[in-house]
Amino acid sequence: KAGVTQTPRYLIKTRGQQVTLSCSPISGHRSVSWYQQTPGQGLQFLFEYFSETQRNKGNFPGRFSGRQFSNSRSEMNVSTLELGDSALYLCASSGGLDTGELFFGEGSRLTVL
Amino acid sequence: AQSVAQPEDQVNVAEGNPLTVKCTYSVSGNPYLFWYVQYPNRGLQFLLKYITGDNLVKGSYGFEAEFNKSQTSFHLKKPSALVSDSALYFCAVRDKFNNAGNMLTFGGGTRLMVKP
Numbered sequence: 001k002a003g004v005t006q007t008p009r010y011l012i013k014t015r016g017q018q019v020t021l022s023c024s025p026i027s028g029h030r031s032v033s034w035y036q037q038t039p040g041q042g043l044q045f046l047f048e049y050f051s052e053t054q055r056n057k058g059n060f061p062g063r064f065s066g067r068q069f070s071n072s073r074s075e076m077n078v079s080t081l082e083l084g085d086s087a088l089y090l091c092a093s094s095g096g097l098d099t100g101e102l103f104f105g106e107g108s109r110l111t112v113l
Numbered sequence: 114a115q116s117v118a119q120p121e122d123q124v125n126v127a128e129g130n131p132l133t134v135k136c137t138y139s140v141s142g143n144p145y146l147f148w149y150v151q152y153p154n155r156g157l158q159f160l161l162k163y164i165t166g167d168n169l170v171k172g173s174y175g176f177e178a179e180f181n182k183s184q185t186s187f188h189l190k191k192p193s194a195l196v197s198d199s200a201l202y203f204c205a206v207r208d209k210f211n212n213a214g215n216m217l218t219f220g221g222g223t224r225l226m227v228k229p
Contacts, residue, residue, distance in 0.1 A: 004156070033215050043157075043203065043219035055214040090156055094215050100145050100207045102215060104156030 002027065004105035006091050012111045018079040021108045025072050025093030031055075032074040033102060034066060037088040046089075049074055050097060078110075086112045115140040115208050117220035125226045126194045134189040134223045136204030145207040146187040147217065148178055152200045160202075163187060174198070194227045201225075 005024040013019050025032050034046040045058040049068035066076040072093075078085055088109050092102035116139045126132045138144055145164050149157040161172025168180045178189045187204060201224050205217040 031215050035219075042221045045216050045218070048214045048216055050214065055212065056216045058216075092156075092215070098207075098214055100147055100162060100205075100215055100217060101159050102149075102157070102217070104149075104158070106154070106156045 004091055004093050004103055006089075006105035006108050008108060009106065010109050010111075012113060013081050014113050015081055015083060017081050018077060019081060019110060020075055020077045021089055021091075021110075023074045023076075023091030023093075023105060025074070025091075026095070026103055029093035029095050029103070030072050031094040031097060032068055032072060033092045033094070034074070034076050035090045035092065036060075037090055037107070038086070043090075046076065081112045083112050086110060115144070115206050115218050117204050117206050117218055119202075119204055119220035119223045121223050122221075123224045123226060125228065128196050128227050128229050129193050132191050132194045132198070132225065132227070134202050134204075134225060136187045136189065136220055137185050138187060138204070138206045139185065140206050140208050142208065146178075146180060147205040147207070148172065148176070148187075148189050149203045149205060149219075150200050151203065151222075157203065160189070194225075196227050196229055199225055199227045 031050045033048040047057045048055045052068045063079045068074045088107040090107045092104045147162045148160040163170045163180045171177045204220040
């Protein structure tokens with residue numbers, strides 16, 4: 001069974017640009033969550049989607065957005081990039097609602113110059 | 114608001130010795146508690162969780178964790194450490210309120226170094 005796949009793995013952007021990250025969950029998983037990991041702030045919850053609906057959203061500005069498609073694949077978008085957006089963005093899928101047992105991808109490492 | 118504290122940035126232990134990685138939490142009501150491990154340049158892997166029942170929870174790779182409600186702690190333990198256990202360990206909590214979904218609050222992480 002394939003794991004959670006995130007693309008791209010690495011990317012470099014400049015301030016003001018926008019970026020879209022993609023996540024393919026484990027087959028059959030309908031819950032997809034996104035987390036931001038930085039050395040200073042640690043792991044912070046961005047949002048969770050289930051059956052194409054956003055269930056929860058973390059404390060991030062509106063520049064951070066996401067969506068989920070009917071096949072459970074998810075994308076997140078960050079517009080007007082800032083230097084502080086440099087981070088490892090982790091996607092996680094779950095086979096159950098509310099289990100907390102998350103299967104993480106290897107992440108997309110974003111560097112903003 | 115819920116929070117998780119991991120008071121040690123790093124724990125050093127010799128191979129074969131027991132290890133403990135500490136975690137305390139603050140949450141309204143009864144929590145769901147989790148431990149995850151992150152190896153270099155990888156995503157997180159689920160180790161174990163506590164929802165209810167026995168305070169001692171057993172998980173993957175020989176790890177276990179003890180839930181202590183009075184001390185609001187959920188320490189991760191292993192009787193005999195391996196060099197391959199060296200990694201970054203995260204404690205996490207999910208509030209039991211309705212619609213919390215899979216939204217977890219993570220601690221800052223503890224780096225475990227096991228020396229041969």
